Amino acid sequence: MANSQSVDGSARFSEYGAQRSSGGVDIADVLMSLQSPGERRQPVRPQQQAQMQAQLEPQPQSEKQLEPQQASVQQSCGKKAEVNFLDKGHTVTFGNGLNTTVYQKLKARGQTGGAARGRGLEYDVRISEEGCSKTVAIDVFRSEPIQVAMPVKNGETDCIWDRIYQHELEHVRITLTTPKSFEEDIRGIAENSTNPASEMIRLIWRIEKETARRHDQFHKFESRISPPRGCKPTFRNMTW
Structure with a gap:
């Protein structure tokens, strides 16, 4: 609200300072009228009048020069995940004493051919910290190559041997590729788990269970395929 007060005939004061009324009262007269009673009025010089005028008029606030704040550079911190599959491949042995037990087991079950044997799947979790990063x-591996045991090949065009060999190589492929199909799950553990081990x-x-399921599925699929005539695997012409 504006605060108004009349002095010597109508000078109006507001929150914005002294203003000249319609009657044309000079600001000097107004200032003189505000002096205490009994004081002798001194003539106001033009320079003094200007100073008094400046004191009554609102002074613009000085704008503080704001210096741009430099953005604090924070070190990039985070968690990085790595997934590695260490593939040692497979080796093939045939016609030696190490395969005797394989031959005995296959014959006891009424099966013909070779065998692909691999050690259990293993893993290793490695955690390293550098600064705040x-x-x-996580490494997933088998400590040894998959061992493929085969009978002796009977000549260059032994279709029985070739059929058995391709069969065992498919088991090798299933064993080596199945863990890689779980890469997303392994990466999720590396990124989010508080106890990855x-x-x-x-x-x-779960991976080993899925590997066994795929081996079984392959056997069922292959059993529906008839081998070429005269190329059905038997033990009669196999040498171990």
């Missing part, structure tokens, strides 16, 4: 690397124990069990 953290890297969780414990999580990997359960996941390894």
